[in-house]
Amino acid sequence: MRLLYHFPLSPFARTIRLALAEKRLPFEARIEREWERRPEYLELNPAGTVPTLIEESGLVIPEAAVIREYLEEAYPDTSLLGRGTERVEARRIAAWFDGKFHHEVGRALIGEKYLKRLSGGGQPDAAALRAAYGALKHHLEYIGWLAETRKWLAGANFSLGDLAAAAHLSTLDFTGDIDWSHSAPAREWYARVKSRPSFRGLLADRVAGVLTPAHYADLDF
Amino acid sequence: MRLLYHFPLSPFARTIRLALAEKRLPFEARIEREWERRPEYLELNPAGTVPTLIEESGLVIPEAAVIREYLEEAYPDTSLLGRGTERVEARRIAAWFDGKFHHEVGRALIGEKYLKRLSGGGQPDAAALRAAYGALKHHLEYIGWLAETRKWLAGANFSLGDLAAAAHLSTLDFTGDIDWSHSAPAREWYARVKSRPSFRGLLADRVAGVLTPAHYADLDF
Known part of the structure; x- marks a missing residue:
């Protein structure tokens, strides 16, 4: 299952939760408290921020701005950017x-x-x-x-x-x-x-x- | 001629100057001092930040993160993002x-x-x-x-x-x-x-x- 590390007070994580839902891409949501700076999380995203998305293939995509461009390229059917x-x-x-x-x-x-x-x-x-x-x-x-x-x-x-x-x-x-x-x-x-x-x-x-x-x-x- | 509003102390404008040069896209560079908040510039980019790119067609593209994705889509020949x-x-x-x-x-x-x-x-x-x-x-x-x-x-x-x-x-x-x-x-x-x-x-x-x-x-x- 696709996995998203997020925190409810992060607007960046909220954008990606919405984008995944709009594209009908199921995901497991897991809470990450940035300020704890967990070593295992910093290995996924050295910046330590949420969100980070992990695809079923194991591909790790950190940062909302990176994830949203990735989602548009990987799942273009429901485009959230439109054309031209x-x-x-x-x-x-x-x-x-x-x-x-x-x-x-x-x-x-x-x-x-x-x-x-x-x-x-x-x-x-x-x-x-x-x-x-x-x-x-x-x-x-x-x-x-x-x-x-x-x-x-x-x-x-x-x-x-x-x-x-x-x-x-x-x-x-x-x-x-x-x-x-x-x-x-x-x-x-x-x-x-x-x-x-x-x-x-x-x-x-x-x-x-x-x-x-x-x-x-x-x-x- | 393509026009780029920039300021030498803006790292965001510098990124776009480099991206345009790497893609061999000629442009006229014009200095914009953000803090003056010129009304004519705010009409091009309501955020008032540099850079803003204006294509010969008249298309206005503000913000470095927006411009760099635009450039990749409009001029894919020299890709600065690679593949996959x-x-x-x-x-x-x-x-x-x-x-x-x-x-x-x-x-x-x-x-x-x-x-x-x-x-x-x-x-x-x-x-x-x-x-x-x-x-x-x-x-x-x-x-x-x-x-x-x-x-x-x-x-x-x-x-x-x-x-x-x-x-x-x-x-x-x-x-x-x-x-x-x-x-x-x-x-x-x-x-x-x-x-x-x-x-x-x-x-x-x-x-x-x-x-x-x-x-x-x-x-x-």
Whole structure:
């Protein structure tokens, strides 16, 4: 059986869980706590980050950005990138969330509020949290703008752009950090993504020590 | 003519300059100072980062990770990813430098020491610089280990892994921040990459306010 090392608070692992589910590729999900730096895991992925995918053949594919390109090449039938110039925009949106959004919002909120505590790393930095919540509002507005001008975030077709965006947002929704009243079109787009069968696994996540709001798993939130 | 917006201190832009040169795709290079946040540039790439590539057709491709996948798909003749499982390792090495190396080393050294000053952002943070120089040693050891056990960083063939690694290291070599005596095999590998014709453009870089050491452009450093 295909095996995926992941952690529920990792938006990168969430993107790959969604991508595998969209492509209908069954996998066993195994929790890996990055901060434990297990020697056996570092042999699979020297960077020590989740996710890492292991194919039945034994092929090891670490890092979300590497895995998603691999999945597109190995299993092209359900394409998550589309064709031609659509691929540029789908990758741009995914890079936006993996880079800019994670750097400005996700890393601070998840890192300061939860990973620090789970890994015994001390108190959150209040200034970093304030800056992250401020940036989150701008990102919700940007998503809302994209969702109002296009059917899906990268254009006419559902793509990796939607998956990456939803993965990052779902991590923060899981921890109750998103105020959806800030953007109605962003909320409407997220409700559409959340209703896809590929999302079910994420909605069943629970993490000890993290209080997940009731609306997290509610499709009619 | 194909146009690339770049900045000499951006390792991401350097990766694409190298990739274009390796694929023998001529381009006009235009300097973009990210921190000025020019409205015309933000229309091309809302993230405001370099590089952004504009094809003669007018197609706009922002972000290094997006551009390099685009270039592989649009111009496959000189592949920088190789075949099959080689592609996983080439992308893993590139992701290592774009992610881990940049996060632990490059962002701090270039950001604190140079971009802060160039953009009028204040004094460098001494603790951040110390941590970055410490991490740099570990990365040089990792490169040395890869270079001793393989012909090129990702395996038997020259790849995007070498280009990304060399782009990130060359940015720090340009600012005189690398002590090559730390790893002889890393230095030997870098000398091989630096001797490639694709590197010539980078070796001619100059930035006002940055003192570039004499060995930077010396192939026999």
